Amino acid sequence: MKRLHGKNILLGITGGIAAYKSAELTRRLKDAGADVRIAMTKAATEFVTPLTFQALSGHPVHTELLDEHAEAGMGHIELARWADAILVAPASANFITKLTQGRADDLLSTLCLATEAPLAFAPAMNQAMWHDLATQANCKTLRQRGLFQFGPAAGEQACGEVGEGRMMEVPDLIDHLANCFEHGELQALNVMITAGPTYEPIDPVRFIGNRSSGRMGYALAEAAREAGASVTLVSGPCHLETPERVQRIDVETAKQMHQVVFAHLPQCDIFIAAAAVADYRPAEARDQKIKKDHESLTLELERNPDILSEVAHSQTRPFVVGFAAETQNLAQHAKDKLQRKNLDMIAANLVGQSDNTKQDIGFNSEYNSLQVFWPDGQTTLETTRKTLLARQLIQLIANHYQQKKNNEKDTA
Numbered sequence: 001m002k003r004l005h006g007k008n009i010l011l012g013i014t015g016g017i018a019a020y021k022s023a024e025l026t027r028r029l030k031d032a033g034a035d036v037r038i039a040m041t042k043a044a045t046e047f048v049t050p051l052t053f054q055a056l057s058g059h060p061v062h063t064e065l066l067d068e069h070a071e072a073g074m075g076h077i078e079l080a081r082w083a084d085a086i087l088v089a090p091a092s093a094n095f096i097t098k099l100t101q102g103r104a105d106d107l108l109s110t111l112c113l114a115t116e117a118p119l120a121f122a123p124a125m126n127q128a129m130w131h132d133l134a135t136q137a138n139c140k141t142l143r144q145r146g147l148f149q150f151g152p153a154a155g156e157q158a159c160g161e162v163g164e165g166r167m168m169e170v171p172d173l174i175d176h177l178a179n180c181f182e183h184g185e186l187q188a189l190n191v192m193i194t195a196g197p198t199y200e201p202i203d204p205v206r207f208i209g210n211r212s213s214g215r216m217g218y219a220l221a222e223a224a225r226e227a228g229a230s231v232t233l234v235s236g237p238c239h240l241e242t243p244e245r246v247q248r249i250d251v252e253t254a255k256q257m258h259q260v261v262f263a264h265l266p267q268c269d270i271f272i273a274a275a276a277v278a279d280y281r282p283a284e285a286r287d288q289k290i291k292k293d294h295e296s297l298t299l300e301l302e303r304n305p306d307i308l309s310e311v312a313h314s315q316t317r318p319f320v321v322g323f324a325a326e327t328q329n330l331a332q333h334a335k336d337k338l339q340r341k342n343l344d345m346i347a348a349n350l351v352g353q354s355d356n357t358k359q360d361i362g363f364n365s366e367y368n369s370l371q372v373f374w375p376d377g378q379t380t381l382e383t384t385r386k387t388l389l390a391r392q393l394i395q396l397i398a399n400h401y402q403q404k405k406n407n408e409k410d411t412a
Protein backbone atom coordinates (compact mmCIF):
# COMPACT_ATOMS: atom_id res chain seq x y z
CA MET A 1 0.00 0.00 0.00
CA LYS A 2 1.30 3.49 -0.88
CA ARG A 3 0.70 5.23 2.41
CA LEU A 4 1.23 8.74 1.03
CA HIS A 5 -0.67 8.22 -2.20
CA GLY A 6 -1.72 11.56 -3.73
CA LYS A 7 -0.24 13.63 -0.88
CA ASN A 8 1.67 16.85 -1.60
CA ILE A 9 4.68 16.84 0.66
CA LEU A 10 6.95 19.83 1.03
CA LEU A 11 10.32 18.59 2.29
CA GLY A 12 12.32 21.29 4.08
CA ILE A 13 16.05 20.68 4.40
CA THR A 14 18.23 22.62 6.84
CA GLY A 15 21.99 22.69 7.29
CA GLY A 16 23.40 19.57 8.87
CA ILE A 17 25.36 16.50 7.88
CA ALA A 18 22.12 14.46 7.94
CA ALA A 19 21.04 16.45 4.83
CA TYR A 20 22.57 13.69 2.71
CA LYS A 21 19.90 11.30 4.06
CA SER A 22 17.21 13.63 2.69
CA ALA A 23 18.15 12.47 -0.82
CA GLU A 24 17.06 8.94 0.10
CA LEU A 25 14.06 10.41 1.94
CA THR A 26 12.96 12.21 -1.24
CA ARG A 27 13.07 8.94 -3.21
CA ARG A 28 11.19 7.01 -0.55
CA LEU A 29 8.52 9.72 -0.21
CA LYS A 30 7.94 9.39 -3.95
CA ASP A 31 7.89 5.58 -3.67
CA ALA A 32 5.20 6.00 -0.99
CA GLY A 33 3.07 7.85 -3.55
CA ALA A 34 3.76 11.49 -2.61
CA ASP A 35 4.40 14.44 -4.92
CA VAL A 36 7.48 16.02 -3.38
CA ARG A 37 8.72 19.62 -3.58
CA ILE A 38 11.89 20.71 -1.87
CA ALA A 39 12.81 23.90 0.00
CA MET A 40 16.39 24.21 1.23
CA THR A 41 18.00 26.72 3.57
CA LYS A 42 21.24 28.33 2.43
CA ALA A 43 23.18 26.21 4.95
CA ALA A 44 21.62 23.02 3.57
CA THR A 45 22.96 23.80 0.09
CA GLU A 46 26.48 23.74 1.59
CA PHE A 47 25.99 20.03 2.36
CA VAL A 48 24.11 18.76 -0.72
CA THR A 49 23.46 20.61 -3.99
CA PRO A 50 19.92 21.62 -5.03
CA LEU A 51 20.61 19.85 -8.33
CA THR A 52 20.60 16.48 -6.53
CA PHE A 53 17.13 17.18 -5.13
CA GLN A 54 15.88 18.57 -8.43
CA ALA A 55 16.85 15.31 -10.13
CA LEU A 56 15.29 13.18 -7.39
CA SER A 57 12.03 15.13 -6.95
CA GLY A 58 11.58 16.03 -10.62
CA HIS A 59 10.87 19.68 -9.72
CA PRO A 60 12.99 22.83 -9.35
CA VAL A 61 14.26 23.27 -5.79
CA HIS A 62 13.20 26.38 -3.84
CA THR A 63 15.98 28.18 -1.98
CA GLU A 64 15.30 31.93 -2.04
CA LEU A 65 12.50 33.91 -0.43
CA LEU A 66 12.68 36.63 -3.06
CA ASP A 67 13.33 34.79 -6.31
CA GLU A 68 11.47 36.28 -9.26
CA HIS A 69 11.76 33.08 -11.35
CA ALA A 70 10.39 30.93 -8.56
CA GLU A 71 7.66 33.46 -7.76
CA ALA A 72 6.67 33.45 -11.45
CA GLY A 73 6.25 29.65 -11.16
CA MET A 74 4.93 28.59 -7.78
CA GLY A 75 5.33 31.48 -5.34
CA HIS A 76 6.05 30.91 -1.68
CA ILE A 77 2.48 31.46 -0.46
CA GLU A 78 1.18 29.19 -3.19
CA LEU A 79 3.74 26.56 -2.19
CA ALA A 80 2.66 26.80 1.45
CA ARG A 81 -0.96 26.30 0.37
CA TRP A 82 -0.04 23.45 -1.99
CA ALA A 83 1.45 21.31 0.78
CA ASP A 84 -0.69 18.69 2.50
CA ALA A 85 2.13 18.46 5.03
CA ILE A 86 5.56 20.02 5.56
CA LEU A 87 8.36 17.84 6.86
CA VAL A 88 11.59 19.55 7.89
CA ALA A 89 14.29 16.85 7.88
CA PRO A 90 16.89 17.36 9.08
CA ALA A 91 15.79 20.13 11.45
CA SER A 92 18.87 21.80 12.94
CA ALA A 93 18.90 23.29 16.46
CA ASN A 94 19.00 26.74 14.86
CA PHE A 95 15.97 26.08 12.67
CA ILE A 96 14.03 24.63 15.62
CA THR A 97 14.72 27.90 17.47
CA LYS A 98 13.46 29.89 14.47
CA LEU A 99 10.28 27.83 14.37
CA THR A 100 9.74 28.42 18.08
CA GLN A 101 10.17 32.17 17.63
CA GLY A 102 7.91 32.29 14.56
CA ARG A 103 10.62 33.89 12.38
CA ALA A 104 10.20 34.40 8.64
CA ASP A 105 13.68 35.47 7.57
CA ASP A 106 14.26 32.86 4.88
CA LEU A 107 12.12 30.83 2.50
CA LEU A 108 11.70 27.70 4.62
CA SER A 109 10.83 29.49 7.87
CA THR A 110 8.35 31.65 5.91
CA LEU A 111 6.71 28.58 4.40
CA CYS A 112 6.42 27.00 7.87
CA LEU A 113 4.76 30.16 9.18
CA ALA A 114 2.46 30.54 6.18
CA THR A 115 1.20 26.98 5.99
CA GLU A 116 -2.00 25.71 7.55
CA ALA A 117 -1.00 22.09 6.84
CA PRO A 118 0.42 19.70 9.45
CA LEU A 119 4.04 20.59 10.17
CA ALA A 120 6.58 17.97 11.23
CA PHE A 121 10.26 18.25 12.10
CA ALA A 122 13.00 15.66 12.53
CA PRO A 123 15.71 17.02 14.85
CA ALA A 124 19.30 16.13 13.94
CA MET A 125 22.24 17.49 15.87
CA ASN A 126 25.12 16.70 18.22
CA GLN A 127 23.95 14.90 21.36
CA ALA A 128 25.01 17.73 23.72
CA MET A 129 23.10 20.28 21.60
CA TRP A 130 20.07 17.98 21.68
CA HIS A 131 20.15 17.63 25.46
CA ASP A 132 20.66 21.37 26.00
CA LEU A 133 17.74 22.79 27.98
CA ALA A 134 17.09 25.45 25.31
CA THR A 135 16.60 22.80 22.59
CA GLN A 136 14.44 20.68 24.88
CA ALA A 137 12.26 23.66 25.82
CA ASN A 138 11.91 24.69 22.15
CA CYS A 139 10.84 21.18 21.10
CA LYS A 140 8.34 20.99 23.94
CA THR A 141 6.84 24.34 22.89
CA LEU A 142 6.54 23.16 19.28
CA ARG A 143 4.88 19.89 20.34
CA GLN A 144 2.45 21.81 22.53
CA ARG A 145 1.60 23.97 19.51
CA GLY A 146 0.65 20.80 17.64
CA LEU A 147 3.78 20.27 15.54
CA PHE A 148 4.85 16.67 15.05
CA GLN A 149 8.32 15.79 16.34
CA PHE A 150 9.92 12.73 14.76
CA GLY A 151 12.88 11.42 16.75
CA PRO A 152 15.72 11.97 17.14
CA ALA A 153 17.23 8.48 17.20
CA ALA A 154 20.24 7.45 19.28
CA GLY A 155 23.54 5.99 18.15
CA GLU A 156 26.91 6.95 16.73
CA GLN A 157 27.02 10.52 15.45
CA ALA A 158 28.90 12.11 12.56
CA CYS A 159 31.02 14.05 15.10
CA GLY A 160 32.20 10.74 16.60
CA GLU A 161 30.13 11.03 19.78
CA VAL A 162 27.47 8.52 20.75
CA GLY A 163 24.01 9.46 21.99
CA GLU A 164 20.64 10.88 21.03
CA GLY A 165 20.50 13.39 18.19
CA ARG A 166 20.74 11.37 14.95
CA MET A 167 18.03 12.02 12.41
CA MET A 168 15.38 9.30 12.55
CA GLU A 169 15.89 6.64 9.87
CA VAL A 170 14.13 7.22 6.53
CA PRO A 171 11.56 4.34 6.73
CA ASP A 172 10.55 5.51 10.22
CA LEU A 173 10.16 9.10 9.00
CA ILE A 174 7.86 7.93 6.20
CA ASP A 175 5.80 5.89 8.68
CA HIS A 176 5.49 8.76 11.12
CA LEU A 177 4.52 11.18 8.34
CA ALA A 178 1.86 8.78 7.06
CA ASN A 179 0.55 8.52 10.63
CA CYS A 180 -0.05 12.29 10.66
CA PHE A 181 -2.84 11.71 8.19
CA GLU A 182 -4.41 9.02 10.38
CA HIS A 183 -6.08 10.86 13.23
CA GLY A 184 -5.92 8.97 16.50
CA GLU A 185 -6.58 10.03 20.08
CA LEU A 186 -2.88 10.19 20.89
CA GLN A 187 -1.75 11.83 17.65
CA ALA A 188 1.43 13.90 18.09
CA LEU A 189 2.02 12.67 21.64
CA ASN A 190 5.08 10.87 23.00
CA VAL A 191 4.18 7.93 25.19
CA MET A 192 6.74 6.02 27.26
CA ILE A 193 5.84 2.58 28.62
CA THR A 194 7.81 0.29 30.91
CA ALA A 195 7.22 -3.45 30.54
CA GLY A 196 8.39 -6.84 31.75
CA PRO A 197 10.37 -7.84 34.82
CA THR A 198 13.71 -6.60 36.06
CA TYR A 199 16.55 -8.99 36.87
CA GLU A 200 18.65 -8.06 39.88
CA PRO A 201 21.99 -9.93 39.82
CA ILE A 202 23.10 -12.04 42.79
CA ASP A 203 26.22 -13.36 41.08
CA PRO A 204 27.21 -13.86 37.41
CA VAL A 205 24.69 -16.70 36.93
CA ARG A 206 21.81 -15.95 39.32
CA PHE A 207 19.36 -13.12 39.73
CA ILE A 208 16.20 -12.09 41.57
CA GLY A 209 13.37 -11.78 39.04
CA ASN A 210 9.60 -12.25 38.76
CA ARG A 211 6.95 -13.85 36.54
CA SER A 212 6.13 -10.85 34.33
CA SER A 213 6.16 -11.80 30.63
CA GLY A 214 5.92 -8.22 29.36
CA ARG A 215 2.66 -8.99 27.47
CA MET A 216 0.60 -6.27 29.16
CA GLY A 217 3.21 -3.55 28.51
CA TYR A 218 3.86 -4.65 24.92
CA ALA A 219 0.11 -4.70 24.19
CA LEU A 220 -0.14 -1.16 25.57
CA ALA A 221 2.77 -0.06 23.36
CA GLU A 222 0.99 -1.42 20.28
CA ALA A 223 -2.34 0.15 21.26
CA ALA A 224 -0.73 3.55 21.92
CA ARG A 225 0.99 3.45 18.54
CA GLU A 226 -2.28 2.54 16.85
CA ALA A 227 -3.78 5.61 18.52
CA GLY A 228 -1.15 7.71 16.78
CA ALA A 229 1.47 8.15 19.51
CA SER A 230 5.24 7.94 19.15
CA VAL A 231 6.00 5.13 21.57
CA THR A 232 9.14 4.37 23.56
CA LEU A 233 9.03 0.96 25.21
CA VAL A 234 11.52 0.45 28.03
CA SER A 235 11.63 -3.30 28.38
CA GLY A 236 13.02 -5.66 30.98
CA PRO A 237 14.13 -9.13 29.76
CA CYS A 238 11.24 -10.50 27.62
CA HIS A 239 10.88 -12.98 24.77
CA LEU A 240 8.39 -10.91 22.79
CA GLU A 241 8.61 -9.31 19.37
CA THR A 242 8.85 -5.54 19.35
CA PRO A 243 5.58 -4.05 18.06
CA GLU A 244 6.02 -2.35 14.68
CA ARG A 245 7.07 1.28 14.73
CA VAL A 246 7.75 1.24 18.46
CA GLN A 247 11.15 2.29 19.77
CA ARG A 248 12.24 -0.44 22.20
CA ILE A 249 15.07 0.04 24.68
CA ASP A 250 16.21 -3.08 26.55
CA VAL A 251 17.29 -2.95 30.17
CA GLU A 252 17.93 -5.60 32.79
CA THR A 253 17.91 -4.04 36.24
CA ALA A 254 15.68 -1.50 37.98
CA LYS A 255 18.58 0.94 38.12
CA GLN A 256 19.06 0.70 34.33
CA MET A 257 15.31 1.14 33.78
CA HIS A 258 15.39 4.22 36.03
CA GLN A 259 18.26 5.69 34.04
CA VAL A 260 16.64 5.14 30.62
CA VAL A 261 13.25 6.45 31.77
CA PHE A 262 14.76 9.68 33.09
CA ALA A 263 16.89 10.16 29.96
CA HIS A 264 13.69 10.11 27.85
CA LEU A 265 11.41 11.95 30.28
CA PRO A 266 11.79 15.48 28.83
CA GLN A 267 10.07 14.37 25.58
CA CYS A 268 7.38 12.34 27.31
CA ASP A 269 3.71 13.42 27.38
CA ILE A 270 2.28 10.24 28.93
CA PHE A 271 4.16 7.72 31.10
CA ILE A 272 2.69 4.25 31.73
CA ALA A 273 4.47 1.95 34.20
CA ALA A 274 3.42 -1.63 33.41
CA ALA A 275 6.77 -3.17 34.38
CA ALA A 276 7.08 -5.40 37.40
CA VAL A 277 10.11 -3.64 38.84
CA ALA A 278 11.96 -5.37 41.68
CA ASP A 279 11.52 -3.36 44.85
CA TYR A 280 14.81 -4.69 46.23
CA ARG A 281 18.17 -5.79 44.82
CA PRO A 282 21.05 -7.71 46.41
CA ALA A 283 23.18 -5.16 48.25
CA GLU A 284 26.23 -6.72 46.66
CA ALA A 285 26.31 -8.60 43.33
CA ARG A 286 29.17 -11.12 43.75
CA ASP A 287 31.89 -11.22 41.05
CA GLN A 288 32.13 -15.01 41.16
CA LYS A 289 29.49 -17.74 41.36
CA ILE A 290 28.47 -18.38 44.98
CA LYS A 291 29.52 -21.89 46.11
CA LYS A 292 27.31 -24.07 48.30
CA ASP A 293 29.80 -24.20 51.17
CA HIS A 294 27.29 -23.45 53.91
CA GLU A 295 23.98 -24.95 55.11
CA SER A 296 22.25 -21.62 54.79
CA LEU A 297 22.90 -18.35 53.03
CA THR A 298 21.61 -14.89 53.85
CA LEU A 299 21.34 -12.27 51.14
CA GLU A 300 21.17 -8.66 52.16
CA LEU A 301 18.80 -6.65 49.96
CA GLU A 302 18.58 -2.91 49.44
CA ARG A 303 15.76 -0.75 48.03
CA ASN A 304 15.59 0.06 44.34
CA PRO A 305 14.46 3.50 43.22
CA ASP A 306 10.68 3.76 42.77
CA ILE A 307 10.67 4.85 39.12
CA LEU A 308 6.95 5.54 38.92
CA SER A 309 6.85 7.64 42.06
CA GLU A 310 9.92 9.65 41.06
CA VAL A 311 8.45 10.38 37.60
CA ALA A 312 5.15 11.47 39.14
CA HIS A 313 6.93 13.75 41.64
CA SER A 314 9.31 15.24 39.03
CA GLN A 315 9.05 18.95 38.25
CA THR A 316 7.74 18.80 34.68
CA ARG A 317 5.86 15.57 35.09
CA PRO A 318 3.96 13.99 32.18
CA PHE A 319 0.49 12.43 32.60
CA VAL A 320 1.34 9.45 34.81
CA VAL A 321 -0.36 6.04 34.86
CA GLY A 322 0.77 3.33 37.25
CA PHE A 323 -0.14 -0.32 37.70
CA ALA A 324 -0.79 -2.16 40.93
CA ALA A 325 -0.21 -5.90 41.11
CA GLU A 326 -1.96 -7.21 44.23
CA THR A 327 -2.88 -10.57 45.70
CA GLN A 328 -5.54 -9.15 48.06
CA ASN A 329 -7.40 -5.91 48.93
CA LEU A 330 -7.01 -4.75 45.34
CA ALA A 331 -9.03 -1.52 45.51
CA GLN A 332 -7.64 -0.37 48.84
CA HIS A 333 -3.98 -0.91 47.86
CA ALA A 334 -4.50 0.66 44.44
CA LYS A 335 -6.15 3.80 45.83
CA ASP A 336 -3.36 4.09 48.37
CA LYS A 337 -0.72 3.88 45.59
CA LEU A 338 -2.65 6.39 43.43
CA GLN A 339 -2.41 8.96 46.20
CA ARG A 340 0.99 8.11 47.68
CA LYS A 341 2.74 8.00 44.29
CA ASN A 342 0.95 11.16 43.04
CA LEU A 343 -0.56 9.43 39.96
CA ASP A 344 -3.19 10.57 37.46
CA MET A 345 -4.49 7.02 37.11
CA ILE A 346 -3.77 3.50 38.31
CA ALA A 347 -4.70 0.16 36.71
CA ALA A 348 -4.93 -2.56 39.33
CA ASN A 349 -4.82 -6.29 38.65
CA LEU A 350 -4.98 -9.38 40.78
CA VAL A 351 -1.92 -11.57 40.31
CA GLY A 352 -1.15 -15.13 41.33
CA GLN A 353 -4.77 -16.33 40.93
CA SER A 354 -7.69 -16.82 38.52
CA ASP A 355 -10.69 -14.51 38.08
CA ASN A 356 -14.23 -15.61 38.96
CA THR A 357 -14.53 -17.48 35.62
CA LYS A 358 -11.36 -19.45 36.51
CA GLN A 359 -9.43 -17.73 33.74
CA ASP A 360 -5.74 -17.26 34.59
CA ILE A 361 -5.03 -13.52 34.65
CA GLY A 362 -2.23 -11.13 35.51
CA PHE A 363 1.34 -12.39 35.26
CA ASN A 364 2.38 -14.40 32.24
CA SER A 365 -1.15 -14.96 30.93
CA GLU A 366 -2.70 -13.75 27.68
CA TYR A 367 -5.66 -12.50 29.70
CA ASN A 368 -6.17 -9.87 32.33
CA SER A 369 -8.82 -7.71 33.95
CA LEU A 370 -8.26 -4.30 35.46
CA GLN A 371 -9.84 -2.04 38.02
CA VAL A 372 -8.86 1.47 37.04
CA PHE A 373 -8.86 4.34 39.53
CA TRP A 374 -8.29 8.09 39.14
CA PRO A 375 -8.60 10.80 41.81
CA ASP A 376 -12.40 11.15 41.54
CA GLY A 377 -13.60 8.01 39.79
CA GLN A 378 -13.10 4.40 38.82
CA THR A 379 -14.13 1.78 36.28
CA THR A 380 -13.69 -1.94 35.68
CA LEU A 381 -12.30 -3.44 32.48
CA GLU A 382 -13.57 -7.03 32.42
CA THR A 383 -11.40 -10.09 31.70
CA THR A 384 -10.32 -10.27 28.08
CA ARG A 385 -7.15 -10.69 26.01
CA LYS A 386 -4.43 -8.23 26.99
CA THR A 387 -4.38 -6.86 23.43
CA LEU A 388 -8.05 -5.83 23.69
CA LEU A 389 -7.72 -4.68 27.26
CA ALA A 390 -4.77 -2.49 26.26
CA ARG A 391 -6.91 -0.71 23.63
CA GLN A 392 -9.61 -0.03 26.22
CA LEU A 393 -7.08 1.29 28.71
CA ILE A 394 -5.37 3.50 26.09
CA GLN A 395 -8.77 4.96 25.16
CA LEU A 396 -9.45 5.72 28.83
CA ILE A 397 -6.00 7.29 29.26
CA ALA A 398 -6.48 9.42 26.11
CA ASN A 399 -9.83 10.73 27.40
CA HIS A 400 -8.42 11.63 30.81
CA TYR A 401 -5.27 13.17 29.32
CA GLN A 402 -7.41 15.39 27.08
CA GLN A 403 -9.69 16.33 29.99
CA LYS A 404 -6.68 17.34 32.08
CA LYS A 405 -5.27 19.47 29.23
CA ASN A 406 -8.66 21.18 28.78
CA ASN A 407 -8.86 21.91 32.52
CA GLU A 408 -5.34 23.35 32.46
CA LYS A 409 -6.32 25.62 29.53
CA ASP A 410 -9.46 26.79 31.36
CA THR A 411 -7.57 27.69 34.51
CA ALA A 412 -4.61 29.33 32.63
Ligand code: PMT
Residues within 6 Å of the ligand: 194, 196, 211, 212, 213, 214, 215, 216, 217, 254, 273, 274, 275, 276, 277, 278, 279, 304, 305, 306, 307, 308, 309, 321, 322, 323, 324, 325, 326, 337, 349, 351, 362, 363, 364, 365
Ligand atom coordinates in the same frame (compact mmCIF):
# COMPACT_ATOMS: atom_id res chain seq x y z
O1 PMT B 1 4.00 -8.79 32.08
P1 PMT B 1 2.75 -9.63 32.13
O2 PMT B 1 3.04 -11.10 32.26
O3 PMT B 1 1.82 -9.33 30.98
O4 PMT B 1 1.96 -9.22 33.45
C1 PMT B 1 1.39 -7.95 33.61
C2 PMT B 1 1.63 -7.36 35.00
C3 PMT B 1 0.86 -8.17 36.02
C4 PMT B 1 3.12 -7.37 35.34
C5 PMT B 1 1.13 -5.87 34.92
O5 PMT B 1 -0.23 -5.84 34.60
C6 PMT B 1 1.36 -5.14 36.25
O6 PMT B 1 0.59 -5.21 37.19
N1 PMT B 1 2.50 -4.41 36.34
C7 PMT B 1 2.94 -3.75 37.59
C8 PMT B 1 3.59 -4.78 38.49
C9 PMT B 1 4.11 -4.16 39.77
O7 PMT B 1 5.29 -4.09 39.95
O8 PMT B 1 3.19 -3.68 40.58
P2 PMT B 1 3.52 -2.99 42.04
O9 PMT B 1 2.21 -2.86 42.68
O10 PMT B 1 4.60 -3.73 42.74
O11 PMT B 1 4.11 -1.57 41.62
C10 PMT B 1 3.29 -0.42 41.52
C11 PMT B 1 3.74 0.44 40.36
O12 PMT B 1 5.02 1.00 40.66
C12 PMT B 1 3.87 -0.27 39.02
O13 PMT B 1 3.41 0.63 38.05
C13 PMT B 1 5.37 -0.48 38.88
O14 PMT B 1 5.78 -0.46 37.51
C14 PMT B 1 5.93 0.72 39.62
N2 PMT B 1 7.25 0.51 40.25
C15 PMT B 1 7.37 -0.39 41.27
C16 PMT B 1 8.58 -0.53 41.92
C17 PMT B 1 9.68 0.27 41.51
N3 PMT B 1 10.87 0.15 42.09
N4 PMT B 1 9.53 1.13 40.51
C18 PMT B 1 8.33 1.27 39.89
O15 PMT B 1 8.21 2.07 38.93
